[in-house]
Amino acid sequence: MNRYEILNQVYTNKVKTVIQENYRIKTIEIDHRMDCLPGQFLMVWIPGSGERPMSIGNADPLTISVANVGKVSGEIVNLVEGDRISYRGPFGNPFTIPKNAKKILCIGGGYGVVPMYFLARKAKEAGVNAIAVIGAKSENDIVWEKQLFVVCERVHITTDDGSKGKKGTVMIEVNELVEDVDAVYACGPEKMMAAVAKLCREKKKFCEVSIERIMKCGVGICGSCAINGKLCCMDGPVFTGEEALAMEEFGK
Ligand SMILES: Cc1cc2nc3c(=O)[nH]c(=O)nc-3n(C[C@H](O)[C@H](O)[C@H](O)COP(=O)(O)OP(=O)(O)OC[C@H]3O[C@@H](n4cnc5c(N)ncnc54)[C@H](O)[C@@H]3O)c2cc1C
Numbered sequence: 001m002n003r004y005e006i007l008n009q010v011y012t013n014k015v016k017t018v019i020q021e022n023y024r025i026k027t028i029e030i031d032h033r034m035d036c037l038p039g040q041f042l043m044v045w046i047p048g049s050g051e052r053p054m055s056i057g058n059a060d061p062l063t064i065s066v067a068n069v070g071k072v073s074g075e076i077v078n079l080v081e082g083d084r085i086s087y088r089g090p091f092g093n094p095f096t097i098p099k100n101a102k103k104i105l106c107i108g109g110g111y112g113v114v115p116m117y118f119l120a121r122k123a124k125e126a127g128v129n130a131i132a133v134i135g136a137k138s139e140n141d142i143v144w145e146k147q148l149f150v151v152c153e154r155v156h157i158t159t160d161d162g163s164k165g166k167k168g169t170v171m172i173e174v175n176e177l178v179e180d181v182d183a184v185y186a187c188g189p190e191k192m193m194a195a196v197a198k199l200c201r202e203k204k205k206f207c208e209v210s211i212e213r214i215m216k217c218g219v220g221i222c223g224s225c226a227i228n229g230k231l232c233c234m235d236g237p238v239f240t241g242e243e244a245l246a247m248e249e250f251g252k
Contacts, residue, residue, distance in 0.1 A: 007219050010045065012086045015079050016061055021143040024068045025111060026077045030085055033060040037094035038119035039210055039238040043218040045086040046075045053215045053233075055187070056090060057114040057144070058121070065114045065143060091218040093238050095119050095208050101128055101182035106152070107170050107196055109135040109188020113144045115210060116187055120151040129153045131177055135170035135192060139163040171195050178203050184241075185209070194251025197241030207241030211250065 017029040036059050044064065045051045052072045057063040068077045079085055095115070097104060104123055108116035113134050120130035132152045136142045138161045148155045156173040157165025166172050170192060178184060178199060183206040186196040193209040200207035213225035213232040225232035228247040230239070244250045 004219075006088060006091070007217070007221075010086055010088055012084050013062075015081055015083045015085050018079065018081055021065060022140050025065055025143050026068075027057070027063060027065040027143075028076070028079060028085065029058075030062040030064075030087075032062040034062045034090060035059070036062075036090035038115050038122055039094040039208075040090040040092050041218075041237065042087040042089035043091065043215070044072075044076055045088070046072050047086065049075050051088075051216070051218075052076075053091070053212075053218065053237075054087075055111070055115040055210070057118055059118075065111050067111050088218065091233060092236060095185055095210075095238050097123060097126065097128060098183055098206050101206070103129045103131065103153075103181045105131050105133065105174070105177055105181040105184045106148075107133045107135070107174060107184070107186040107188070107192070108144075109170065109186075109192045110141065111143065112186070112188030112210070113148065114187075116185065117144050117147050117151065119185055120148060124151045131181065132156065133158065133170045133173045133177065134165075135159075135188060136164075137161065169195070171199070174199065178205060182206065183208075190251045193244065197245050200241045201245065208238050209241060209244050210237045211239055211244060212237065 014031040016031045019027040041053045043051045054064040106116040123130045130152045132148045132155045186193045187210040215225045216222040220234040
């Protein structure tokens with residue numbers, strides 16, 4: 001499907017399962033198997049309220065995880081099993097795994113672990129081992145840990161307050177793990193991704209990060225997700241570490 005077809009294609013399907021992950025995040029499984037890749041996103045539409053981009057966590061069933069932070073996300077997390085949910089997609093460029101890669105490092109902060117799970121799962125299917133690092137403010141903010149254990153060789157956890165795993169940022173673990181992997185991926189707060197991208201530059205490791213910007217159309221029409229001459233929806237949301245570091249706004 002080209003971007004004009006995708007713009008016009010709105011799916012409406014049933015909410016199959018709703019999982020309360022923590023005090024503010026819910027995972028929603030949709031009765032739909034979508035042809036999509038890790039790093040891509042949906043534009044989820046709540047009629048009368050708006051559309052918001054949400055990372056895809058799984059293709060079958062199509063899965064998203066939503067943090068209740070405002071108007072539209074607050075309505076999405078109120079959906080219950082059997083309700084209908086509307087969305088367009090998949091949008092954006094996916095993560096890429098280099099052909100020679102045998103081991104990859106997947107780093108997720110907050111709901112950034114959602115696309116990291118999808119990536120680790122696809123890697124495993126392709127015979128590539130994945131190690132995950134989950135970063136969160138505290139134990140209560142950790143999501144998708146159990147899912148990552150299923151598809152990863154190892155899962156490391158860091159929390160800002162030390163309530164689970166090592167106390168501090170993901171970099172405590174990443175600094176140690178980076179030497180043993182062929183490619184590094186990160187999704188989460190930009191300061192975290194900038195630190196990862198800088199380390200990968202220093203260690204000459206393949207690196208990709210997923211950048212979030214406010215998006216309205218998802219197909220490069222509105223320009224609201226522009227970042228230093230690139231459009232997050234069309235050129236991203238996945239960028240190489242070098243592309244991201246070249247963007248003045250990145251990590252600020
Ligand atoms: C490519 C991409 C993928 C995304 N994937 C996910 C995902 O998997 N899960 C998910 O929950 N969200 C995701 N988002 C963010 C999501 O699209 C919305 O920005 C978010 O849900 C807020 O929308 P809202 O209408 O609820 O809040 P708004 O009413 O627009 O904003 C309310 C308040 O929340 C703040 N806010 C906005 N976005 C965030 C945020 N992301 N975190 C914390 N505070 C915020 C605003 O600054 C404002 O103060 C993604 C965004 C992009 C660009």
